[in-house]
Amino acid sequence: METTLSIPTPVGVFRAAYSDRGLARLQFPHRDSQEANQDSRNRPHRVVRQWHRLTQAAVRRILRGKEPGNLPPLDLSRGTDFQRTVWTALARISLGRTRSYGEVARAIGRPRAFRAVGSACGANPVPLIVPCHRVLAAGGQVGGFSSGLEWKKRLLHIEGVAIKSC
DNA sequence: CCCTAGCGGTGCT
């Protein structure tokens, strides 16, 4: 049973889904954000509202190029061991810095798994919060982004990272 | 520049 709540921002409405363990998913604004308030109908529990306040603040701060501040607990239980290992590594890339997929692979002790690292990034349930946008292809190419390359570029720009070949 | 082989994890049959 998940609770879904929206996060209005100047660049669109993000949606956050909470399990009983914490923030389980974060979605970028949909193209047609006409689906106004599709929030869960019942009033969320106190703890979820508390988490949501933190998520909301974190998202807005990140969009302004600031540190996220306090985060709600993250529920990453749906990932495999490998994926969680990757996501944990991503969480350590600080604002304004980037790593290549290969560097992340080496950092987790699986130097040949760079391709799988890419897949794990794509499976990241909480983009922005777990900053998969800071992982670029080797040589400074942008690489991919499941939620849309434009978002990745925008986030990198916000964080002052220069992109190659553009 | 483009092309290719090789790579590891995951999800489907």
Next chain:
DNA sequence: AGCACCGCTAGGG
């Protein structure tokens, strides 16, 4: 078990 995907990379034309 097999297979087809992939947010990749390094090496060779």
